[in-house]
Amino acid sequence: MTPRLELDPALVARARELAARAGQPVVDLARQHTTVSVERAVLRLAGLTGTDPLTGGVDGGAEGTVPWVNRVVDAVREQVGLEQGVAMPVWHALTSGDAPSLQSLAESVGAGTARFELPTGGDADRAREAARAAVREGIARIDANRRRREELVALHGDPPRRPWIYLIVATGDIYEDIPQAQAAARAGADVIAVIRSTGQSLLDFVPEGATRTGYAGTYATQENFRLMRAALDETSAELGRYVRLTNYASGLCMPEIAVLAGLERLDMMLNDAMYGILFRDINPQRTFVDQRFSRMVHARAGIIINTGEDNYLTTADAVDEAHTVTVSQLLNETLAKEAGLEDWQLGLGHAFEIQPELPESFRLELAHALLARSLFPDAPLKWMPPTKHMTGDVFRGYLLDGFFNLAGALTGQGILLVGMMTEAVVTPWLSDRDLALQNVRYVLNAAGGLHEDFHPAPDGFIAQRANQVLAESVDLLEKILDHDKGLLDAIADGTFGLMRRPADGGRGLDGVARKSTEYWNPATELLEVSGG
Secondary structure, three states: OOOOOOOOHHHHHHHHHHHHHHHHHHHHHHHHEEEHHHHHHHHHHOOOOOEOOOOEOOOOOOEOOOEHHHHHHHHHHHHOOOOOOOHHHHHHHHHOOOOOOHHHHHHHHHHOOOOOOOOOHHHHHHHHHHHHHHHHHHHHHHHHHHHHHHHHHHHHOOOOOOOEEEEEEOOOOHHHHHHHHHHHHHOOOOEEEEOOOOOHHHOOOOOOOOOOOOOOOOOOOHHHHHHHHHHHHHHHHHHOOOOEEEEEOOHHHHHHHHHHHHHOOOOEEEOOOOHHHHHHOEOHHHHHHHHHHHHHHHHHHOOEEEOOHHHHHHHOOOOOOHHHHHHHHHHHHHHHHHOOOOHHHEEOEEEOOOOOOOOOHHHHHHHHHHHHHHHOOOOOOEEEOOOOOOOOOHHHHHHHHHHHHHHHHHHOOOEEEOOOOOOOOOOOOHHHHHHHHHHHHHHHHHHOOHHHOOOOOOOOHHHHHHHHHHHHHHHHHHHHHHOOOOHHHHHHOOOOOOOOOOOOOOEOHHHEEEOOOOOOOHHHHHHOOOOO
16 A cells, blocks of 8 residues: 655655644643543553442433442542542552452442542552552553454454455444344454444443443443454454454543453544544543543554544535645644554544535545545555435435445555445445445455556646645644644634534533642553553
């Protein structure tokens, strides 16, 4: 997968330099702050699971829906604040004999008897040593899962060709998702994405256990991760190729879900720097702090991230705003690499969303796809199918999906999400998925190697359009740097997806805390050894 367009190398270098400068204030922000979800992720790495049986959900739901990690972090925040992190007060309580285990300490929090304080001197040294040892066990499990993935890929083999075929299942019931996912893998899917229940990204807790009541998707929980991974391992052995599993590390619990993905050997995670800000109105500061920690976990776990640039084109014009996609890709790249991710882990997003009636629409799609492929030659780009201009005419939709698949073959995309002819009509039936996979298989069998022969003329329409979008991207990055607060101000101005999201607005800001000089996080310390 090598570049097929002759882009101006000086302009490419300028774009990356500007993206790094635009991203630096966000990196500084993330380094200077913590969040309730980052601190809860520390406790999850140390093995704390389960829910308080005496607490109801934040929505007045059934008993036992508030996780112990939430209860403990909330208690620490109330008694001593989050500015120093939860590790020192929690493990001080344990090393002082207040409770024999983390689980017992959580139960004393539920009973209202736990008291937290910041240790000093020798007490601080003992707490730090105990916290580091506990969190190291969780990271060791993540390391073991990465090795296990590599063993299974060596045993069963990877798919014989690129792009990998990516297909979504989403019934709301994990026990219905499993047979659908296995059937999809048998029909040719290489990556199974279990889409999340609507609204889970707005929950400030991660549900527990196997769930059967999701709406338009299935809740992301550790047990659901475990069940699906085990099922796909069985199918991988049956098929003789390793089938990858994807979920979503986004929303208010991004760091925790990233940890759970590492603990249960997921292979890809949706993890965009700005998606939650723009499309879920989650506070920008909360998002950028959480995403840096989550990407450090993904880097360690060997997980491929998928970014969400395709979503911009559902609210903005795919031609007029094409440069915002490129700018977001460049920003996602610089922020991901700072957190320790490598090129092969950057599933940067883009989409086939140009109005089909526009003259030369397919040539424009090829130009935009080749620009992404040329800018990021070593990244497994995630190519998204048409959704915005799907009308309910399934025959027209099937044709558009065929053109989308052909564009993916021509431009050497890495991950191809299967388009559905019933998009905008119904949640796909198994028969819809089967037809969609037939479409993909035909195109890739007939034209899968065509990218080797496809070399647009250096002075032709496609090359000129790609260079135009790149130049517009550089102009936009320069404008972002003209803002007082750089990227944060640009987001507030509606630069991406036409969504205006101020830095002090949205959900989750109350869960952000500025680190004190005494802040310490054993997870960050251990992850940064191998990260950014």
